[in-house]
Amino acid sequence: MTSTRRLSLVNDEFQEQRPERQVGTLRVAIATQDMRGLNAHFGSAKRFAIYDVTPDAWSLVEAVVFDDVSDESGTHRAEGDDRIAPKVAALKGCQLLFCLAIGGPSAAKVIAAKIHPIKVPEPESIDAVLARIQTMLRNAPPPWLRKVLAEAGAVGRKASFEDED
Template identity: 40%
Template sequence: MKITVENTEELENSIKVAFATKDLESINAHFGGAKEFIVYNVSKDGFVLDGVIKTDTSEMTGDDKTDFKVKALKGINIMYCESIGGTAAAKVIRAGMNPMKVQEPRAIEEVLKELIEMINTNPPPWIKRIMNIETVEDPRLERWTDE
């Protein structure tokens, strides 16, 4: 079951970021135990709520739980959680998501603002790739221009 939120605002070159949460305000759930993930589209211009993905797997067992969550989060670029096991992290990465752990519960809005700041100042290459940001000055390119 997926809850969709009608969104009128289109963010260009945005990334989808999911947060494992118990209260829709903080990153405060373990990946495996998260009953829902709140999803935002984030771009250099800001963020908009994309929806909430329900992932209650209390009726499931073992690997089914992880597989269900990974499928539910299809299309997500970055997934924040309080913690995640090694096997689950490997499945998340294979599904094309970047798992991020927080040391202690953090306000989602705070992390969203940090992401926007990072995108606008010095995004790592994998973020640039996801967002189709033109790489203007890549030191690796200089090596090949003189040939």
């Protein structure tokens, strides 16, 4: 059985669930072992740092901690012992997921939850990941990011691909 703990940041009043994402904000999950770097595979991540990111700022919204994670051995658990579904459920509401690796079945579940997984080839600091997202948001976002922003309602208009000549 997978145990999940949440550390949520709240302002003035207690909320039982994650705060709503503000319009124009991108909610990003980062797979991490230590809350300092993007340094984990999706299945073996002990933690996910969840941030709200705008072109000008970012803020930590929540840290989700898992006790029961993959050992990356490639072996599957007994039927009915699902470690992936609780992780996907915990990331609900995020638009992007950054991780070092993610298996096909896990990626399919993440995509079905309307979360865009992004594999990064090498570990890097969370600050570097967030700064790169801000740069993409400030400049011309790539088509895949414009689509994510449009679907999330984080932009005022649908993504237009007419200006890409």
